[in-house]
Amino acid sequence: MALRRHLDLVANNMANQSTPGFKAERMMFREYVQETGATGPDGKKEGISFVQDIASYRDLTDGAIIQTGSEFDVAIAGDGYLTVETPDGPRYTRGGSLSLDRERRLVTPKGYPVLSGGGAPITLPRDAVGFMIAEDGTVSVRRSGDTKINIRLDRLGVVNFDDPRKMRNTSDGLMTTDQSPNDMEKPRVIQGAIEQSNVQAIREMTDMMEILRTYQSVQKAIDSENERRKTALAQLSKTTAV
Numbered sequence: 001m002a003l004r005r006h007l008d009l010v011a012n013n014m015a016n017q018s019t020p021g022f023k024a025e026r027m028m029f030r031e032y033v034q035e036t037g038a039t040g041p042d043g044k045k046e047g048i049s050f051v052q053d054i055a056s057y058r059d060l061t062d063g064a065i066i067q068t069g070s071e072f073d074v075a076i077a078g079d080g081y082l083t084v085e086t087p088d089g090p091r092y093t094r095g096g097s098l099s100l101d102r103e104r105r106l107v108t109p110k111g112y113p114v115l116s117g118g119g120a121p122i123t124l125p126r127d128a129v130g131f132m133i134a135e136d137g138t139v140s141v142r143r144s145g146d147t148k149i150n151i152r153l154d155r156l157g158v159v160n161f162d163d164p165r166k167m168r169n170t171s172d173g174l175m176t177t178d179q180s181p182n183d184m185e186k187p188r189v190i191q192g193a194i195e196q197s198n199v200q201a202i203r204e205m206t207d208m209m210e211i212l213r214t215y216q217s218v219q220k221a222i223d224s225e226n227e228r229r230k231t232a233l234a235q236l237s238k239t240t241a242v
Contacts, residue, residue: 002027002029002051002052002053003211003214003215003218004215005027005053006027006053006211007208007211007212007215009025009026009027009056010204010207010208010211011208012025013025013199013204014199014201014204014205014208016173016197016199017197017199017201017204018196018197019095019173019197020094020095020096020097020173020194020195020196020197021063021076021093021094021095021096021173021194021195021196021197022063022095022169022173022197022198022199023058023059023060023061023063023094023197023198024058024059024197024198024199024200024204025056025057025058025059025169026056026057026058026059027053027055027056028053028054028055028056028057029051029052029053029054030051030052030054031049031050031051031052032049032050032051032052033048033049033050034048034050057165058164058165058167058169059198060164060165061198062077062078062195062198063195063196063197063198064195064196065077065190065193065194065195065196066193066194066196067192067193068097068192068193068194069192070097070192071131071132071191071192072098072099072100072106072131073096073097073098073191073192073193073194074096074098074133074156074189074190074191074193074194075094075096075189075190075193075194075195076094076096076158076187076188076189076190076195077188077189077190077195078187078188079160079164079184079187080094080158080159080160080184080187080188081093081094081158081159081160081161081164081175081181082094082096082114082156082157082158083114083115083119083157083158083159083181084108084112084113084114084115084174085112085113085114085115085121086112086174089176090115090181091112091170091174091175091176092159092167092174092175092176092177092181093108093173093174093175094195095108095109095173095194095195096193096194096195097109097194098114100124101113103123104123104124104125104126104128105121105122105123105124106121106122106123106124106139108172108173108174109172110172112172112174114156114157115157116139116154116155116156116157117137117154117155117156117157117158117183118154118157119157120154122139122153122154122156123153124141124153125141125143125151127143127144128141128142128143128144128151129141129142129143129144130142130146130148130149131149132149132191133156133189133191134189135187135188135189135190136155136185136186136187136189137155137156137157137158137187137189138152138154138155138156139152139153139154139155139156140152140153141153156187156189157183158183158184158187158189159181159182159183159184160181160182160184161177161179161180161181161182162179162182163179166178166179167179
């Protein structure tokens with residue numbers, strides 16, 4: 001069962017290899033001893049050792065940041081998450097491939113508005129012809145007729161959490177958590193770039209091959225034990241009949 005869940009986790013990592021800002025998940029294991037009720041020669045109770053997957057955690061290593069040339073793309077270097085409004089409540093992401101919707105709001109590829117530090121969608125004026133995001137997340141524009149970008153609209157709601165490893169992936173590159181968000185005063189926002197997934201394809205493929213080999217080995221051991229029991233029962237039934 002632990003191997004099956006581990007395999008599912010690795011497969012999910014591989015499926016999100018091209019998801020911007022996705023963080024790979026890892027498994028945590030520990031030994032679980034099941035008492036058999038029998039007592040060994042030394043008088044101690046005997047047990048069978050199993051492996052138990054107690055939790056999964058997110059690998060917080062930064063993915064590679066690549067330049068896209070799109071003024072609406074943003075990457076966060078180091079800590080921090082963009083706050084996104086969804087029908088299920090606020091969600092968080094490091095996937096900064098943004099665009100404008102019909103209402104000229106900054107939105108994710110699924111159309112979810114990106115929120116400001118005050119918790120409101122960031123909307124660009126109709127006559128805005130220039131757009132800039134500063135390193136601290138400040139959003140500014142240039143209106144038609146102006147010579148430079150000089151109108152500050154708002155600031156991206158970049159937040160962090162006491163323990164980001166406890167965040168849970170949902171869908172569409174978004175995450176949720178029961179923790180309260182902490183506003184980041186000095187985030188490192190890079191305009192015109194996105195952070196790639198930190199999934200390493202070679203590592204995931206190696207892990208998958210190792211899991212499959214172990215799974216086959218365990219399956220073979222289970223089959224052998226099943227055959228041993230069947231043979232023992234058959235011999236026992238013959239002896240009893242005699």
